Amino acid sequence: MTIKIITDSGADLPKEFLERYGVSIVPLSVHFDHEKMPADTSAESFYRMMRASKTLPTTASPAPYDFLEMYKQVEAGTDILVLCISSNISCTYQNAMIAKEMYLDEGRNNIIEVCDSKTFSLGLGLTVALIAKMAQAGSTFQELKTWVAQHARDVKAYFTLDSLENVIKGGRLDKLRGTVASVLNIKLLMRVSAEGTIEVVEKNRGMKTSLNALIKRLEEKQHDFEKAVLAVCHSNCEERAREVIQMILAKYPFREVILSEMGPIIGTYAGEGGIGVAF
Numbered sequence: 001m002t003i004k005i006i007t008d009s010g011a012d013l014p015k016e017f018l019e020r021y022g023v024s025i026v027p028l029s030v031h032f033d034h035e036k037m038p039a040d041t042s043a044e045s046f047y048r049m050m051r052a053s054k055t056l057p058t059t060a061s062p063a064p065y066d067f068l069e070m071y072k073q074v075e076a077g078t079d080i081l082v083l084c085i086s087s088n089i090s091c092t093y094q095n096a097m098i099a100k101e102m103y104l105d106e107g108r109n110n111i112i113e114v115c116d117s118k119t120f121s122l123g124l125g126l127t128v129a130l131i132a133k134m135a136q137a138g139s140t141f142q143e144l145k146t147w148v149a150q151h152a153r154d155v156k157a158y159f160t161l162d163s164l165e166n167v168i169k170g171g172r173l174d175k176l177r178g179t180v181a182s183v184l185n186i187k188l189l190m191r192v193s194a195e196g197t198i199e200v201v202e203k204n205r206g207m208k209t210s211l212n213a214l215i216k217r218l219e220e221k222q223h224d225f226e227k228a229v230l231a232v233c234h235s236n237c238e239e240r241a242r243e244v245i246q247m248i249l250a251k252y253p254f255r256e257v258i259l260s261e262m263g264p265i266i267g268t269y270a271g272e273g274g275i276g277v278a279f
Contacts, residue, residue: 002078003135006070008062008092010085011125012233014260021132026070028092029060030264043261047236047272056166059265061092067099071112079141080112083128085120086196111141115148118196121266122231123157126278129229129258155278157192158217160210162273189213211244211275218252218279230254235262235274244275
């Protein structure tokens with residue numbers, strides 16, 4: 001039985017990976033003022049636009065119709081597995097579920113499962129990547145569903161930001177505390193919580209210290225490195241991301257590393273210079 005995997009643009013997976021494994025993306029939208037940014041805008045152009053803007057862009061979940069149109073493109077007889085960005089930061093999952101009901105109401109016979117990943121960026125991306133690899137290796141639809149239910153939340157994701165400007169603009173940190181932290185060169189180390197929200201776990205002085213603290217977090221999970229996959233994403237700072245990868249591999253020899261750029265959905269709040277890891 002053929003399996004189709006669908007996710008949203010909050011997964012931050014590189015284009016070449018999506019193409020290799022046949023994963024389809026339903027994009028969230030980004031607006032600068034009242035103008036919708038074209039879905040095919042490059043990350044480089046997005047960051048340039050954001051740098052020039054006095055206010056943060058806004059993001060919006062795909063409408064149920066967007067998911068429905070993607071479902072309808074899947075060939076008859078193909079099972080559909082949908083993994084969405086955390087329902088606690090976006091209504092993307094709820095809209096994907098509405099679209100599922102609309103799809104089934106049309107009398108279509110494809111089996112479809114919609115999952116709330118309770119994570120985002122490469123936390124979601126790594127989950128999708130592992131599922132895609134399993135599907136290509138011959139896992140059944142039921143095996144994939146079981147893995148998501150039992151293991152997807154074992155994926156851990158951490159981030160550290162170079163600037164608090166966007167966090168302050170977006171209302172995630174009050175201006176006074178954010179300004180004081182910026183003056184003191186405080187860098188926040190954050191993680192995706194079990195509920196699928198972002199929480200601060202450490203405050204470090206300087207980016208080097210914060211990156212070292214991020215790397216140390218990889219000790220939280222025991223890996224069989226001959227099989228393990230590491231995902232690293234960056235917000236317009238690829239050179240820094242590659243340096244971090246080398247630092248990680250010197251201590252933790254992951255078999256495979258997925259390097260990607262934070263897209264507009266996560267990049268809007270991370271700002272430039274941020275690094276994230278999922279493992």
